[in-house]
Amino acid sequence: MAGKLWSFSREGNNGVRRLLAASIFFFLSVFLFLSLLPSLKFLASLSLSAGASVIRSSSSPLPSGFPVPSLAYLISGTDGDEERLIRLLFAVYHPRNVYLLHLDLAAPEEQRRALADSVRAVRVFRSARNVHVMGKADFADPRGSSALSAVLHGAAVLLRLGVSWDWFVNLDASEYPLMTQDDILHIFSFLPRDLNFVRHSGHIGWRESRRLKPIIVDPGLYHSSKRDVMYATQKRELPNAYRLFSGSGSVILSRRFLDYCILGIENLPRTLLMYYANIPSSHSNYFQTLLCNSAKFSGSVVNSDLRYTSQNWSMGVLTVADIGELTQSGAAFAGRFEMNSPALDWIDRKLLNRQQGEILSGGWCLGKVTEGSCSVWGSPEVLNPGRGAQRLENLVVDHLSDDSFLSNQCK
Known part of the structure; x- marks a missing residue:
């Protein structure tokens, strides 16, 4: 499979921007001058105020530089x-x-x-x-x-x-x-x-x-x-x-x-x-x-x-x-x-969508996971977040x- 694939949303890149903003805060708070922080607060308020969801449903690559x-x-x-x-x-x-x-x-x-x-x-x-x-x-x-x-x-x-x-x-x-x-x-x-x-x-x-x-x-x-x-x-x-x-x-x-x-x-x-x-x-x-x-x-x-x-x-x-x-x-x-x-049974059904006794599936398996086996393997770098x-x-x-x-x- 050529290249790396990740899952992305049709609703825009706002979830990515929010995480990037938080990551930027981390780096700058540790490595840059504290005098820059007031302007960062302003940038953060802009980045974190948009309203799109982070949920990804379609397959698109992440921006370069963000490997899984x-x-x-x-x-x-x-x-x-x-x-x-x-x-x-x-x-x-x-x-x-x-x-x-x-x-x-x-x-x-x-x-x-x-x-x-x-x-x-x-x-x-x-x-x-x-x-x-x-x-x-x-x-x-x-x-x-x-x-x-x-x-x-x-x-x-x-x-x-x-x-x-x-x-x-x-x-x-x-x-x-x-x-x-x-x-x-x-x-x-x-x-x-x-x-x-x-x-x-x-x-x-x-x-x-x-x-x-x-x-x-x-x-x-x-x-x-x-x-x-x-x-x-x-x-x-x-x-x-x-x-x-x-x-x-x-x-x-x-x-x-x-x-x-x-x-x-x-x-x-x-x-x-x-x-x-x-x-x-x-x-x-x-x-x-x-x-x-x-x-x-x-x-x-x-x-x-x-x-x-x-x-x-x-x-x-x-x-x-x-x-x-x-x-x-x-x-x-x-x-x-x-x-x-x-409570574990509820989590399996509602949060993980995992069948009893089966391995948790994901973007890495294109088919079904049954009896400990994936019917059609995909790439482990394909993610389907929910x-x-x-x-x-x-x-x-x-x-x-x-x-x-x-x-x-x-x-």
């Missing part, structure tokens, strides 16, 4: 999550992406072998060769530091597996997408590849006494069987060599930043890793602190993980009653859901606007 990105997914679960991982994989699949599935050591070896067999049985996965299962698993206790170790391990493997992906996305088995991959890839096509989507805050509050001063030991780092995290009786003072930030363990990180974390010659990533080795739930603090204390990357942080989480802390899970709010949020993903929740792209566009533009981007960054 690739995402590297680390999808993690524990004992009993084999079926959940497969369902989540089917719901976020796209041939341009690369996927690594990790069942932690709490799951018996039989489940990992069954997971690998399930992946091998899908013809689309065999054809694209972009789905992998972690053979040597890790413990990943979210109460300790082994969860952070498992995420860094998965990121290192993905760096070796894929040479061209742009963003790293970690998903838990209890999370689920709220839009298609065509929607997400379409919007991310217009974004600077250095952006890092990480929910974070420097206002520690109650976390100081519960999450940052306690000293813990995670046996998952040195035992071959699952054991509870141990707490020391002593507590330590907060550091003054760097400022601590907290947030969520769910992140969308640029490849450049992960290269810095794992392969960079600066010692800050390793220094912070040693510090967080004995802190509770370090996976929800490490990337936030590293990004905001790095002169190279502090200007690339967007204060959002593009997830919708339950607002009902007593329940902690999302149900059909939350459908309205999570859809209107514009988030790309949501969690936590219970296994086989009716209404989810419009919702995500609105959310991303809000976060990258001049008033929101800098005022919520590493504060």
Whole structure:
């Protein structure tokens, strides 16, 4: 197929202009003089005020210089999550992406072998060769530091597996997408590849006494069987060599930043890793602190993980009653859901247009996806975004606007 094809709308290029405006705000806020910002606000108001929809229905190429990105997914679960991982994989699949599935050591070896067999049985996965299962698993206790170790391990493997992906996305088995991959890839096509989507805050509050001063030991780092995290009786003072930030363990990180974390010659990533080795739930603090204390990357942080989480802390899970709010949020993903929740069935039918037990289709498949096979393959660079792209566009533009981007960054 000659050239690259993308999906575009008959209704004009306003959605593109909005994303370009937001991207321009990002670059200029970081790299240009602050004296230019008043004029940019005026340009933004013009670019964002037109009213056409971002929804694309016909096939036309994007403007040159905006290639379709690739995402590297680390999808993690524990004992009993084999079926959940497969369902989540089917719901976020796209041939341009690369996927690594990790069942932690709490799951018996039989489940990992069954997971690998399930992946091998899908013809689309065999054809694209972009789905992998972690053979040597890790413990990943979210109460300790082994969860952070498992995420860094998965990121290192993905760096070796894929040479061209742009963003790293970690998903838990209890999370689920709220839009298609065509929607997400379409919007991310217009974004600077250095952006890092990480929910974070420097206002520690109650976390100081519960999450940052306690000293813990995670046996998952040195035992071959699952054991509870141990707490020391002593507590330590907060550091003054760097400022601590907290947030969520769910992140969308640029490849450049992960290269810095794992392969960079600066010692800050390793220094912070040693510090967080004995802190509770370090996976929800490490990337936030590293990004905001790095002169190279502090200007690339967007204060959002593009997830919708339950607002009902007593329940902690999302149900059909939350459908309205999570859809209107514009988030790309949501969690936590219970296994086989009716809410997931609703999302499959109404938001993803995905048949039960089938892989998520898209512009890459010209025919039908049935029994794990595409009847007529197209190009993975052809996207057919829907209404989810419009919702995500609105959310991303809000976060990258001049008033929101800098005022919520590493504060």
